[in-house]
Amino acid sequence: MEPIxxxxxxxxxxxxxxxxxxxxxxxxxxxxxxxxxxxxxxSGSGKxxxxxxxxxxxxxxxxxxxxxxxxxxxxxxxxxxxLKRAIQIVFQDPGTxxxxxxxxxxxxxxxxxxxxxxxxxxxxRRVVELLRMVELPEDYIYKAPHMLGGGERQMVAIARALxxxxxxxxxxxxxxxxxxxxxxxxxxxxxxxxREMNLSYLFITHDLSLMRNVAHRVAIMYLGKICELAxxxxxxxxxxxxYTKMLLSSIPVVSEEEEKMKPEKIISQGEIPSPVNPPxxxxxxxxxxxxxxxxxxxxxxxxxxxxxxLVWCHLFGKKEEG
Numbered sequence: 302m303e304p305i306x307x308x309x310x311x312x313x314x315x316x317x318x319x320x321x322x323x324x325x326x327x328x329x330x331x332x333x334x335x336x337x338x339x340x341x342x343x344s345g346s347g348k349x350x351x352x353x354x355x356x357x358x359x360x361x362x363x364x365x366x367x368x369x370x371x372x373x374x375x376x377x378x379x380x381x382x383x384l385k386r387a388i389q390i391v392f393q394d395p396g397t398x399x400x401x402x403x404x405x406x407x408x409x410x411x412x413x414x415x416x417x418x419x420x421x422x423x424x425x426r427r428v429v430e431l432l433r434m435v436e437l438p439e440d441y442i443y444k445a446p447h448m449l450g451g452g453e454r455q456m457v458a459i460a461r462a463l464x465x466x467x468x469x470x471x472x473x474x475x476x477x478x479x480x481x482x483x484x485x486x487x488x489x490x491x492x493x494x495x496r497e498m499n500l501s502y503l504f505i506t507h508d509l510s511l512m513r514n515v516a517h518r519v520a521i522m523y524l525g526k527i528c529e530l531a532x533x534x535x536x537x538x539x540x541x542x543x544y545t546k547m548l549l550s551s552i553p554v555v556s557e558e559e560e561k562m563k564p565e566k567i568i569s570q571g572e573i574p575s576p577v578n579p580p581x582x583x584x585x586x587x588x589x590x591x592x593x594x595x596x597x598x599x600x601x602x603x604x605x606x607x608x609x610x611l612v613w614c615h616l617f618g619k620k621e622e623g
Contacts, residue, residue, distance in 0.1 A: 302333040302334055302335065302336070303333065303334055304331040304332060304333055304334070304367075305332055305333065305334040305368065305369060305468060305469055305501045306331065306332040306355070306366070306367070306368055306469060306501065306503070307331050307332075307365075307366075307367040307370075308328060308329055308330050308331070308351075308355070308364070308365075308366060308367075309329050309364055309365040309366075309367070310327050310328075310329055310363070310364040310365070311325055311327065311328050311329070311351070311354065311361055311363075311364035311365070311366065312325060312326055312327050312361060312362040312363045312364050313325040313347075313350050313351075313354050313359055313361055313362050314326075314362045317577070319577055320577040320578065321577065322576045322577050323524075323525050323576050323577075323579060324347045324350040324525055324576060325347045325350050325351050325354065325525050326347070326524075326525035326526055326579075327364065327526075328347075328351065328522070328525070328526065328527045329527075330520055330527065330530060332469070332501055332503055333501070333517075334468075334499065334501055335495070335499045335500070335501060336501055336502075336517045336518065337495065337501075337502040337504055337515055337516045337517050337518075338502070338503055338504065338516060338517065338518050338519075338520060339504045339506060339511075339512035339515065339516035339518070339519040339520065339533070340352070340503060340504065340505050340506075340520050340522060341506055341507065341508075341509055341512060341519060341520065341521050341522065341548075342507065342521060342522035342523060343507060343523070343573065344507065345524070345573060345576065346522040346523055346524065346525070347522050347524070347525040347526075347576075348505045348506075348522050349473055349474075349505055351505075351522070352390070352471045352473050352503060352505050354366070355388075355471060355503065356377065356388060356390045356471055357373070357375070357376050357377025357378075357380055357385075357388075358376075358377065359376075360374075360375060360376045361374050368384060368387070368388065368469070369387075369468075371384070382416060385416075386412075386416050386465040386466075386467065387465075387467050387468045387469065388467060388468070388469045388470075388471070389461075389462035389463070389465065389467040389469070389470050389471070390462065390470070390471040390472075390473060391455075391458050391459055391462050391470065391471070391472050391473065391475045392458065392473050392475075393473050393474040393475065393477055393478060394478055395446070395451070395454035395455045395457065395458040396446070396451070396454060398458055399446040399454060399457060399458060399461075400446075401445065401446055401447060403445075403446075404442060404443055404444060404445060405432075405441045405442055405443075405444050405445070405446070405449070405457055406425075406428050406441075406442030406443065408446070408457065408461060409427075409428045409431050409432070409442075409457070409460055409461055409464055410424050410425075410427075410428050411461075412461060412464045412465050413427055413428075413464055413465070416465055418464075418465065427464065428442060429442070431460040431461075431463065431464055432460065434460060434463065434494075435456040435457070435459055435460045435490065436456070436490075437453060437456055437457070437460075441453075441457075451478060451479055451483070452479050452480075452483035452486070452487065455475060455476070455478075455479060455483075455487060456487065456490075458475075459475070459487070459490070459491070459494075463494065463498075466498070467500070468499075468500065468501060469500070469501045469502075469503070470500055470501070470502055470503075471502075471503045471505070472491070472502055472503070472504045472505060472506075473505045474505055474506055474507070475487065475491070476488060476511075477506070477507070477508070488511070488514075488515060491515075492515070504516060509548055509549060509552055510552050512533060513533065513537055516533045517532065517533060518530065518531065518532050518533060518536075518609075519531060519532075519533050519536045521542065521544065521545050521548065523544050523584055523585055524573065524574065524576055524579050524584040524585075525576060525579070525584070526584050526613065527613060528542045528544050528545060528585065528612070528613055528614070529541060529542040529544075529545045529610075529611065529612045529613070529614075530610075530611045530612075531607075531609060531610040531611065532609050532610070535607065535609070535610050536610075537549065539607070539610070541606055541610070541612045541614065541616075541617060542585075542612050542613070542614050543585065543589045543590060543591050543614070543616075544585045544588075544589070570587075570588045570589075570590065571587055571588045573588075574587060580597070581597060581598065582595070582596050582597040582598045582599055582600060583596045583597070583599075583600065583601050583613075583614070583615065591616060593615065593616075595615050596615050599615070601613045601614050601615045604617045604618055
């Protein structure tokens with residue numbers, strides 16, 4: 302399978318009065334066509350900044366973003382309209398991402414107008430079709446966002462993202478603000494759309510248990526760095542990085558069988574350091590129970606522990622180049 306998205310040595314820094322925040326600090330990964338890549342991490346890990354840089358809300362400090370092999374490492378305002386149409390995003394909170402002064406019909410029609418898709422009648426038919434796709438009644442075109450529940454608003458946000466028939470959709474914690482039953486409905490809907498339209502998803506989340514059933518591959522971020530990247534099954538069955546093990550050991554389970562699959566419980570040590578002043582060497586060494594001398598001195602390089610399974614850790618031998 303060919304990569305639809307390639308991230309190469311991406312950095313995104315923010316200059317503040319307190320210093321430079323290294324939100325994303327030289328990460329690389331690929332997203333294959335038709336694949337879901339879960340980008341997981343605690344708050345402040347840099348996962349959402351990565352998403353916003355890919356979509357063009359932020360311009361990268363350095364590094365490259367390639368979409369279908371084309372360099373798009375510029376703000377969204379400087380990207381060709383064809384690229385804007387092909388890459389869409391669904392934000393975490395539809396309450397703030399949907400314009401409260403527009404009706405649902407106007408919200409769904411706007412991207413069609415911007416990209417000059419069809420005439421007025423075509424756009425009206427497309428809006429109705431989008432509502433049906435997300436299982437909302439046709440008369441919702443006359444409603445305002447505040448008249449809908451949280452799950453319904455997120456379905457509208459998903460419909461808006463699909464309006465232009467994109468190839469890549471960035472999902473920034475799309476279900477975290479919803480109750481469990483609505484979460485399941487939206488996840489199943491997203492998976493159906495992916496199969497029907499061959500969509501590629503970059504799925505940003507802090508919920509590792511969700512990734513077990515949704516993602517094809519999973520990447521773990523910590524303080525702007527990727528720690529581990531692997532196929533989802535391999536990732537959950539054979540975690541390597543101490544940080545990954547710590548996260549997996551804290552996932553709640555409902556059966557003894559699931560409990561047996563979890564790594565041995567690892568108690569988190571200390572606090573997450575500030576991205577303004579990250580520790581030298583491995584970013585995680587200040588909280589790691591397996592650290593040794595080199596961990597506080599040198600950044601670990603990428604080690605390929607198995608086919609498709611990469612880990613950035615001094616515990617696993619010599620780094621690979623490229």
